[in-house]
Structures are given as C-alpha cells and as structure tokens.
Amino acid sequence: MISIAAISVGSNIFFSFALLAISISVLLLLRRFLTLRATPAYLTIPVFLALALPASVVLLVPIDLASSSRETGGPKAIWLPNRLILVSWRIAYWLIFVLTWAILPLLGEYVDSGYRDPKGRIQYSLRSNARYQLIVLCCAVVGLIYISIQNGFKFGTIKALVMALAYVWGLVLAIYLMGHGLVSIPRTLFRNANISGRLRRIQAYAPRLHDRLMDAITDLESLESQVTQLQRRKTGSALEFKDWIEELAETSNSSPERTALLEPSDVSTTIPAVITERYMADLTRRIQRTRHLKARFVDEWDRLVLTAGDLQAIINSSASKKLEFGHAPHRATFLSRQKILTPYMRHHVYVNVIPKVRLLFGVLFAAASVCVIWSELIKSLAPRLSVVTLSVVSYHKDPAPVGFGRQVTASAWLLYMCWAALAGVNDAKVWGNRALVRRNTYGESACWYAGLVARLTVPIAYNFLTFLPDPVRENTTFYQFLGQFIDLTPLGKGLDWFFPIFILVPVCATLFNLYGRVKNVCGFGLLEEEEDDLENNPGGYGLGGWREGRDLIERELNGLGSLSLTPRDRSPQPSSRVEEGTNAFSSSRTPRGEAVRPSRPPRGAATASTIVAEEGEEEDNFFQSFAHRVKNTFETANTPQWLQGDTFRLPRWMGTEGTDGNNGLARWFGGRPTPGGVRLG
Numbered sequence: 164m165i166s167i168a169a170i171s172v173g174s175n176i177f178f179s180f181a182l183l184a185i186s187i188s189v190l191l192l193l194r195r196f197l198t199l200r201a202t203p204a205y206l207t208i209p210v211f212l213a214l215a216l217p218a219s220v221v222l223l224v225p226i227d228l229a230s231s232s233r234e235t236g237g238p239k240a241i242w243l244p245n246r247l248i249l250v251s252w253r254i255a256y257w258l259i260f261v262l263t264w265a266i267l268p269l270l271g272e273y274v275d276s277g278y279r280d281p282k283g284r285i286q287y288s289l290r291s292n293a294r295y296q297l298i299v300l301c302c303a304v305v306g307l308i309y310i311s312i313q314n315g316f317k318f319g320t321i322k323a324l325v326m327a328l329a330y331v332w333g334l335v336l337a338i339y340l341m342g343h344g345l346v347s348i349p350r351t352l353f354r355n356a357n358i359s360g361r362l363r364r365i366q367a368y369a370p371r372l373h374d375r376l377m378d379a380i381t382d383l384e385s386l387e388s389q390v391t392q393l394q395r396r397k398t399g400s401a402l403e404f405k406d407w408i409e410e411l412a413e414t415s416n417s418s419p420e421r422t423a424l425l426e427p428s429d430v431s432t433t434i435p436a437v438i439t440e441r442y443m444a445d446l447t448r449r450i451q452r453t454r455h456l457k458a459r460f461v462d463e464w465d466r467l468v469l470t471a472g473d474l475q476a477i478i479n480s481s482a483s484k485k486l487e488f489g490h491a492p493h494r495a496t497f498l499s500r501q502k503i504l505t506p507y508m509r510h511h512v513y514v515n516v517i518p519k520v521r522l523l524f525g526v527l528f529a530a531a532s533v534c535v536i537w538s539e540l541i542k543s544l545a546p547r548l549s550v551v552t553l554s555v556v557s558y559h560k561d562p563a564p565v566g567f568g569r570q571v572t573a574s575a576w577l578l579y580m581c582w583a584a585l586a587g588v589n590d591a592k593v594w595g596n597r598a599l600v601r602r603n604t605y606g607e608s609a610c611w612y613a614g615l616v617a618r619l620t621v622p623i624a625y626n627f628l629t630f631l632p633d634p635v636r637e638n639t640t641f642y643q644f645l646g647q648f649i650d651l652t653p654l655g656k657g658l659d660w661f662f663p664i665f666i667l668v669p670v671c672a673t674l675f676n677l678y679g680r681v682k683n684v685c686g687f688g689l690l691e692e693e694e695d696d697l698e699n700n701p702g703g704y705g706l707g708g709w710r711e712g713r714d715l716i717e718r719e720l721n722g723l724g725s726l727s728l729t730p731r732d733r734s735p736q737p738s739s740r741v742e743e744g745t746n747a748f749s750s751s752r753t754p755r756g757e758a759v760r761p762s763r764p765p766r767g768a769a770t771a772s773t774i775v776a777e778e779g780e781e782e783d784n785f786f787q788s789f790a791h792r793v794k795n796t797f798e799t800a801n802t803p804q805w806l807q808g809d810t811f812r813l814p815r816w817m818g819t820e821g822t823d824g825n826n827g828l829a830r831w832f833g834g835r836p837t838p839g840g841v842r843l844g
Contacts, residue, residue, distance in 0.1 A: 174241045178226070185218045196604040206606050209270055213262045213613035216255050217620035221577050223251055224624050224641065225570040228555070228631075231638045232564040240567040248640045256645065259617045260329060264299075267614040268292050274606035277448030278440075279407060287444070303328060323648035330649050333622035334662065340619065342669030343590040344583030345532035352525035356518040362474040365467055369712030372467060376460040383453045387415040389446065392434055400438040407443055411450065452596060455605035459598045464719075471716045477513050486510040531579055536670060538630050539663040551576055551630045565635075577627050584619050588612075590673065625649070626663060 189211055193199060199207065227248055229240035243251075269288045276287035306324050355361050390411045393401055401408065435442060473488055480486040485506035504512065534550040541548050555573045556565065565573070597608040625645060628636045636642050671677065 171242070171244065174226075174243055177241055178222075178243060181222055182219060185215055185222070189215045189218065195601060196599050197609060198602055202606070206270065206274065206609070209262060209266050210609050210613040212258060213267060213617040216259050216262075217581075217617050219251075220255055220259075220620050220624050221574060221581065223248065223255065224577055224627065225565070225573040227252075227639045227641050228565045228573060228635070229567075229570055231640060232635060240565060240570050245640055249644065252641060252644045256621060259621060260325075263614045263618045264329070267610045267617075268295070271607040271610035271614075274610070275448060275451070277444035277446070277451065279410075279447075283440070283444065299328075326645060326648045330622055330625065330645070333618050334626060337584050337619045337622045337626070338663055338666050339669050340587030341535075341580060341584040341623070342666045343587035343673050344585065345535060345666075346670055346673040347590045348583060348586050349525045349529035349532060352521045352528065356521040356525065358474055358477055358514075358518065362471060362478065363709055365471045365474070366709040366712035366716065369467060369471070369715050370708070372460065372464055373712075373715055376457070376464050379453065379457040379460050383450070383457050386446065386450050386453055389434055390415055390450075393438070396438075399436075404438055404440070404443050407447075411447060415450075451605070455598075455600070455603075455608070456596055458603045459596075459600050462600045462603065468716050468719045472720050477510075480506075480510045481514070484510050486513060528579075531576075532583070535576070535580060535583075536666060539666050542630050542663075543661065546630070546632060549630055551627075552632070556631055556635055573627075577624060580623050580627060581620060584623060585616065587669070588615065621645075629663075 190199075192214065193207065193211060197207070197210075226241055226243055230242040230245065230248055233240075233242055269292055272288035272291040273284045276284040276291075278284045278287060303324065306328065307321065354364070390408060393408045394412055396402075476488055477486060486509040487506055538549040538551040542552070546552055555569050555576070557569075597611050598604075599608065599612060625641065628639065628641060628646070636646070639646075
C-alpha cells in the first residue's frame with residue numbers, strides 16, 4: 164500500500180504539471196493568433212477551454228490505459244484513481260459537448276452579427292443557429308422515438324442517443340480529414356526537401372494569391388466608400404444612425420481621393436433610400452468579413468514573399484558557399500538569429516542538413532501513416548496484426564499491463580492521428596472565408612477552429628481505443644463512460660469497426676489527386692491544389708504562370724509591388740512607393756502603369772481612368788483624340804497565349820510528341836511515366 168500511494172502521489176504531481184504545461188501552451192497559441200489584450204474575455208475563455216480540454220483528452224487516454232491494467236503492486240507508469248479519471252472524463256466530455264454544440268456556434272454568430280447592442284447580437288445569433296439546431300433536434304427526436312420503441316423510454320436511452328449522435332458525426336468528419344492529413348504530412352515534407360521545386364510551386368501560386376488580395380482590397384474600398392457616402396447624408400433616416408456611421412468611418416482607411424475614383428452610380432445604387440438597422444448591421448458585418456479577408460491574404464502574401472526570398476537566397480548561395488538572409492529583426496527566424504552560425508555554416512545547414520532532416524521525417528511519418536491506415540483496415544479481422552496494437556499492448560501475458568513506455572507510444576499515436584486530422588483541415592479548403600491569421604484572426608474564425616478541434620478529438624480518441632483488444636478496451640474508464648452507450652445504440656453499434664475502412668477514400672483522393680482531375684474535367688474542385696498550375700503550364704508562360712509569380716515576388720521584395728512589405732535591409736529604389744511608418748500588414752494600391760502584368764482592373768478603375776483621360780483630352784481635337792485612342796489600343800493589347808513561343812503546337816490530347824500515348828483519356832489517370840521514371844500521382 165505504501166508503494167502504491169507513493170506512485171499515486173507522483174502521478175498526481177505529474178498530471179498537475181502536465182495540465183499546467185497544456186494551459187501555458189494554449190495561451191501561447193492564442194497569443195500567436197489573437198490579440199489577447201484586445202480580445203474580450205467572453206471570447207477568450209471559451210476558445211481557451213475548447214483547445215485545452217482536447218489536449219487533456221490526449222493525456223487522459225494513456226493514463227486511463229495504465230490505470231485500468233495496473234496490477235496489485237502498481238504498474239511502472241503514470242496512473243490515477245478510477246474515481247478521479249471518471250470525474251476528469253465527465254468534465255472534459257460534457258464541457259466539450261456544450262462548447263461545440265451550443266456555446267461556440269452561438270458565440271461565433273454573436274461576434275459576426277454586425278449589430279452594436281448585445282440584444283441585437285443575441286437575436287441575430289439565435290436566428291442564425293435556429294435552422295441548424297432545428298435540424299439536429301429533428302434528427303434527435305426521430306432517433307429517440309426509435310430507441311424508445313426498442314429499449315424503452317429512460318434517461319439512459321436519451322443519454323446514449325445524444326452520445327451516439329455526437330460520436331457518429333465527429334467520427335465521419337474525423338475519418339475524412341485524417342485521411343487527407345495522413346497523406347499531406349509526409350508529402351509536404353518530401354516536397355519541401357527540394358528547394359528549387361518548393362520555390363517553383365510558390366512562384367506558381369503567387370499570381371492566384373495576388374489576384375485574391377487585389378480583389379479583397381477592392382471590395383473593402385467599395386464598402387468603405389459606401390460609409391463615406393452615408394456620411395454625406397445630412398437628412399433622412401441616416402441621422403438616426405449617425406453615431407454608428409461615424410464609428411464605421413473612424414475605423415476605415417478610405418480617403419476622399421479614392422472615393423472620388425469609384426463610380427458614383429455603383430455606390431448610390433447599393434445604398435437604399437431608407438437606412439434601417441438591418442442594413443447597417445449587414446454593412447458592418449460585410450466590412451468586418453472583408454477586413455478579415457484582406458488581413459488573411461496580406462499575411463499569406465507576406466509570408467509567401469519572404470519565404471520565396473529566403474529560398475532564392477539559399478539557391479544563390481551555392482556559388483559562394485555563403486548564405487545571408489538579410490532579415491529585418493522582427494522577421495528573423497530562430498536559426499537566422501543564432502550568432503554561432505557563420506555564413507558558411509548557415510549555407511551547409513540550409514542546403515545539406517535541413518533537406519535531409521525533412522526527408523528523414525518524411526519517411527518516418529509516411530511509415531506512421533501506413534501503420535495507421537493498416538490498423539484501421541485490419542482491426543476488425545486480425546487485431547494481432549495491427550502495428551498500433553502491438554506497439555501499445557503486449558500479447559505475451561494476454562495482454563500485459565501498459566507501462567510508461569507504452570503510454571508514451573500511445574500518446575504519440577494519438578497525437579499523430581489528431582495532427583493528421585487538423586492538417587486535413589488546411590488541405591481541404593472548403594470552409595469559406597475562415598482562416599487563422601497571425602495576431603489578427605477574426606473572432607468567428609477562432610470560434611469555428613476551436614470548435615472543430617474539440618469536436619474531432621473525442622471521436623479520434625475512442626477510435627484509437629478500438630485498435631486495442633476487447634479486454635483492454637472494455638476495462639478502461641473511457642469505455643465505461645462513453646463506449647458502452649455507443650455500442651448500446653443501433654446507430655453506433657459496429658460503426659466504429661466498419662466505417663473507418665472508408666479512410667481509403669480520402670487517402671486515395673489525396674494521393675492520386677482525384678480532386679484536381681475532377682476540377683479539370685468539371686471546372687470546379689473541392690481542393691485548391693497548388694501543383695495544378697505546374698502540371699497545366701510547366702513552362703510558366705502567360706498569365707498565371709510561375710514566371711509571372713517570380714516577377715511579382717521580385718517587385719515586392721524591391722518595394723515596387725502592390726504591397727509595402729517590410730524592407731529587408733535594402734536601400735529603397737527611386738520609384739519605390741514604400742512610405743515611412745508602413746508596417747508589414749499595411750497595403751496600398753500600385754498604379755496600373757507600374758504593374759508587371761496587365762491584370763484585370765478593379766471595379767471602379769475604369770471610371771477613374773476615364774476621368775483622367777477626359778482631363779487630358781480637353782485640349783485635343785477630334786482627330787488627335789481618335790489617333791491617341793487607336794494607338795493606345797494597339798500598344799496595350801496583350802499577345803495571345805497561343806501566339807507565344809516559337810512554333811504553333813497542337814493540344815496535348817491531339818498530339819503524341821513527347822507524350823508516349825498520353826492522350827486525353829490517359830491524362831485522367833495520370834498518363835505514362837517518362838522514360839526511366841515512375842509516376843506516383
């Protein structure tokens with residue numbers, strides 16, 4: 164008894180310090196994506212709990228395994244009393260359930276409502292969630308009737324139905340996302356090990372990102388011009404919302420010059436004659452979302468340009484064997500800040516060491532992904548052949564108690580499965596305008612991502628338990644709390660055994676780029692594949708090619724682009740439009756005369772050019788004006804893409820030059836590999 168008590172005290176201390184470490188890590192994560200001082204407490208606390216509680220679930224599962232399999236003398240592992248584990252599971256599960264199904268959805272719509280007073284925000288949040296909650300309630304009522312007829316109407320039946328519905332929905336989403344992540348994690352490491360290939364993919368993605376950024380800036384300017392037009396109304400219903408309009412005007416960056424360049428007719432048609440509270444809330448909501456969209460693309464463009472500059476510096480250092488990044492102090496990474504690294508050592512670290520480390524981790528994570536997929540497929544047929552099962556439970560004593568080493572292994576497997584599911588969130592970009600932005604994440608996006616993390620963790624944790632033998636799984640407190648209710652209901656009984664086989668669907672879709680092929684055939688896709696541009700246009704010529712992306716990045720690094728990025732210890736160019744005091748996240752439009760490519764002008768730019776043209780044409784007569792217009796038409800015309808290059812080439816599906824039989828039908832299945840190579844997808 165003395166030894167057991169001593170181990171229990173040590174385990175309690177370890178568990179307390181582990182929870183403290185989790186809380187500190189979550190706070191640092193929130194500090195990276197949110198401004199804690201400016202974020203209200205009613206938003207910070209639920210988001211903190213929605214991230215800290217799932218992390219504690221990853222900690223509780225291996226402790227539960229060791230505690231349920233301990234012997235009389237006590238195991239050599241971290242364990243807790245059964246009562247404490249049961250209370251911990253109840254607190255974690257029901258808090259996560261309430262957060263994901265009630266608090267965070269309502270809070271996200273509350274932040275995104277656009278109303279000024281709390282009453283209007285609450286009403287908008289309730290109306291927005293009413294339809295979704297009504298659908299969930301109808302499904303619950305139908306399931307409750309079915310379960311009541313079969314098992315009788317009791318409180319345990321309702322509890323089992325609620326748990327089963329939440330588990331089934333979370334398991335479907337987790338398997339789909341985890342399948343994408345199990346492929347994308349090692350594939351990203353393999354691709355990033357090739358520096359030139361990574362730079363080429365960034366350059367191919369740059370034009371598309373730049374267009375989205377310009378569209379976001381134009382949309383924001385259009386909305387802010389509406390606020391300026393509302394300020395000019397001195398009579399009518401606009402006087403009732405004068406304070407609201409002035410508040411929007413104070414937070415906008417629109418200037419009278421930019422507002423005058425926009426087409427007045429377009430702005431006036433979007434503003435109704437009678438201003439209502441609903442219109443003001445809708446305008447405020449659209450402005451907030453557009454600002455978030457702009458901040459998202461500005462941050463992504465900033466990181467893309469800086470990463471491309473670093474990769475180009477690494478490639479250029481191959482001649483001199485010396486690497487200098489020239490970062491600004493606040494942009495320097497951990498390795499670049501180390502004074503012990505000389506330029507010669509830094510060159511070898513980034514050229515030789517880091518790519519090999521990425522390849523090593525890529526092989527390691529690829530093997531882990533194969534083991535997880537194999538375990539999902541074989542667990543219902545031959546559980547003793549599962550790699551995950553054998554690494555956690557030993558069959559020598561049928562089964563042996565879980566020790567500390569196997570606890571660490573179980574935590575590693577569970578953490579990797581959760582990481583793969585979260586990586587699949589970024590891989591499958593079907594979530595609309597939601598994104599995580601450094602120190603500038605929108606409140607609704609923070610609630611949505613936190614709710615998604617909390618919703619995925621519990622199903623993944625229980626799905627991990629299904630890898631283990633029946634005696635080990637059924638003896639855990641987690642199974643007695645959640646698993647028996649899932650197995651009791653027809654909805655959850657057997658689902659956790661046969662449904663994970665469908666993990667092959669997202670795995671194959673990601674591995675063989677099925678989404679990209681569907682996008683090429685149908686003109687749309689669920690995923691945004693960055694390599695599509697390189698496959699469709701390997702030469703990089705024309706609009707949207709990697710050569711255009713390279714020019715955009717070079718102009719941005721030189722201070723001539725459309726955004727004023729932080730200078731990287733370079734002297735400003737004479738024609739640079741970077742102003743003093745402009746930070747990395749400020750933006751200013753570049754005149755179209757300085758643009759690299761003749762991209763499509765923003766809305767309102769045609770009117771502005773017309774105004775400038777009319778001012779210069781007042782001194783010309785009719786024939787001079789007509790000659791100038793004809794000259795400008797031919798000088799600004801773009802060369803068609805089919806005329807670029809040396810000779811006219813037939814489409815790929817019509818010709819056989821260099822394709823070895825890659826006709827239009829074969830391209831759907833990847834075509835044939837080049838001589839001496841193997842095509843992986």
